[in-house]
Amino acid sequence: MQTFLLVAATVLMVVIVIPLVRVWKGPTVFDRLLGANAMATKTIVLIAMIGYFYDRIGMFIDITLAYAALGFISSLALAKYMTVEARPEEARPEEAQTEEKDE
Amino acid sequence: MSDFTVLEWISAVFIVLGIGFMLIGSIGVIRLPDFYSRTHAASKTDTLGILLVIVGLMILEGFTINMGKLAFVLIFVALANPIGSHALARAAMESGLKPLLFRKEEWDGTSVIADSKKPSIGKSKQSPSGGSA
Amino acid sequence: MCLARLLPPLQCERFNPSIVNRDTAVRFVFSFVALMVFWVVLSGFFDAMHIGFGAVSALIVLATFNSIRTVHFFDDQRDAITAVRFHKFIAYVPWLIVKIVKSAIHVASMIIHPKMEIEPSMITFRVDLPSAHAKMVLGNSITLTPGTLTVDIKGDRFVVHALSPTTYAGIVDDSLPRKVLGVFSPEDHPVVHDVSITHSNRHLPNV
Numbered sequence: 001m002q003t004f005l006l007v008a009a010t011v012l013m014v015v016i017v018i019p020l021v022r023v024w025k026g027p028t029v030f031d032r033l034l035g036a037n038a039m040a041t042k043t044i045v046l047i048a049m050i051g052y053f054y055d056r057i058g059m060f061i062d063i064t065l066a067y068a069a070l071g072f073i074s075s076l077a078l079a080k081y082m083t084v085e086a087r088p089e090e091a092r093p094e095e096a097q098t099e100e101k102d103e
Numbered sequence: 104m105s106d107f108t109v110l111e112w113i114s115a116v117f118i119v120l121g122i123g124f125m126l127i128g129s130i131g132v133i134r135l136p137d138f139y140s141r142t143h144a145a146s147k148t149d150t151l152g153i154l155l156v157i158v159g160l161m162i163l164e165g166f167t168i169n170m171g172k173l174a175f176v177l178i179f180v181a182l183a184n185p186i187g188s189h190a191l192a193r194a195a196m197e198s199g200l201k202p203l204l205f206r207k208e209e210w211d212g213t214s215v216i217a218d219s220k221k222p223s224i225g226k227s228k229q230s231p232s233g234g235s236a
Numbered sequence: 237m238c239l240a241r242l243l244p245p246l247q248c249e250r251f252n253p254s255i256v257n258r259d260t261a262v263r264f265v266f267s268f269v270a271l272m273v274f275w276v277v278l279s280g281f282f283d284a285m286h287i288g289f290g291a292v293s294a295l296i297v298l299a300t301f302n303s304i305r306t307v308h309f310f311d312d313q314r315d316a317i318t319a320v321r322f323h324k325f326i327a328y329v330p331w332l333i334v335k336i337v338k339s340a341i342h343v344a345s346m347i348i349h350p351k352m353e354i355e356p357s358m359i360t361f362r363v364d365l366p367s368a369h370a371k372m373v374l375g376n377s378i379t380l381t382p383g384t385l386t387v388d389i390k391g392d393r394f395v396v397h398a399l400s401p402t403t404y405a406g407i408v409d410d411s412l413p414r415k416v417l418g419v420f421s422p423e424d425h426p427v428v429h430d431v432s433i434t435h436s437n438r439h440l441p442n443v
Contacts, residue, residue: 001107001111001115001163004115004118008118008119008122011122012122012125015122015125015126015129016129018126018129018130018132018133019129019132019133019145021133022132022133022141028138028195028200030138030191030194030195030200031138031141033191034132034138034141034142034145034191035132035145037145037146037187037188037191038128038129038132038145038146038149041146041149041150041153041180041184042125042149042152042153044153044176044180045121045125045152045153045156045157048156048157048160048173048176049156049160052160052163057164057169058168058169058280061169061172061173061176062172064176065172065175065176065179068176068179068180068183069179072179072183072186072187075187075190075191076186076187076190079187079190079191079193079194080190080194082194082198083193083194083197083198124340124344127344127347127348128347130347130348131343131347134347134352135347135352135354136354136356137356139356139385139387139397140354140356140397140399142385142397143343143382143383143385143397143399144343144347147340147343147379147380147381147382147383147385148340148343148344148347148382150380151336151337151340151382168277168280171277172277172278174277175274175277175278181380182376185376185379185380186376186379188379188385189375189379189385189386189387192385192386192387192397193387193388196387196388196395202356202358202397203356204356204357204358204434204435205355205356205435206355206435
């Protein structure tokens, strides 16, 4: 079983690297985010598998839970940030007006 | 390989199936023509792959406390992945990234991809399809 | 003690003992049991001291979130945990899993097909569902099914991106939304109406 898990984890590592091409090529920032998100979710499984390989699943499964939660929150936060950041200029006239008033 | 017990065979089948689905998801992220269709490959096919591998690991673990923790990971991934992909798609739609839609016969496989490479975000003059929010 | 004060425009309600009824009791027991299961599985100890710590933590969490529970983000939002018909929900989950596996195989075969015969399309429709939770469950089910993706929900209007006609058939013919309605309400009526399907960039729906 150890050999099988080692082979499976190695194949999974190759699978995880494939979306890096999409992160590199783009073309939009959302494609890059999507590639990064796809890599992060698959890493969850890789950590759990490494835990079985080293026979220390009790420790690694907690890391898996924390990593899953962290990846989810960061994905949501980045999506929210990109919505505000990439919105076209006509959608935010209020900011320009308030700046003028301040001056 | 021949010294597997029955349970280990079952979990090995689940793990192989799951990694296969993840591989197809990764290929889809590269092959599909536009952002919205890539989202399908990246999050849906992947989610099923992850769930299959975790079920395989649960069978391998047997009935212990770690199986419960793996079940938490399973539920969390099943709930969080669709929400994450929905948030990304909504963010793209709100910032005016237009989806690429076509009929099967209209698409020659290349020209539409080249067209979609022009990023529609970051241009001030463009009327966004979903920017009304 | 009232976390809702962090959100200025929202009103804050204090805990009122006179409104304790069957609904609030069911909600309390359900939340407490769920939090305790989470605690026990994460800690892995079953002695009295650890379980006592867990009970105290669960009570603190419940007390803190009692105030935030009354905050409503949508007009038709309400606590629907007692409105869920659990026997229907338990039947719904395996049905959804079978559907997910079926359409995952369909999408995977489309991706690895050399010609990649996809037909991306946008579908907009209105739904007739009793609460915001029902819409949330429907939106999540649509997203969880490979090949369809909920892009936006505004009021009762859904915007869905689909990868091929086979994948959106389950939404357009009302089978998936009716199952969701069955989970939340005993009455049965058509849910989806005003369906419009776009296959061309030139006729994009006004999202």
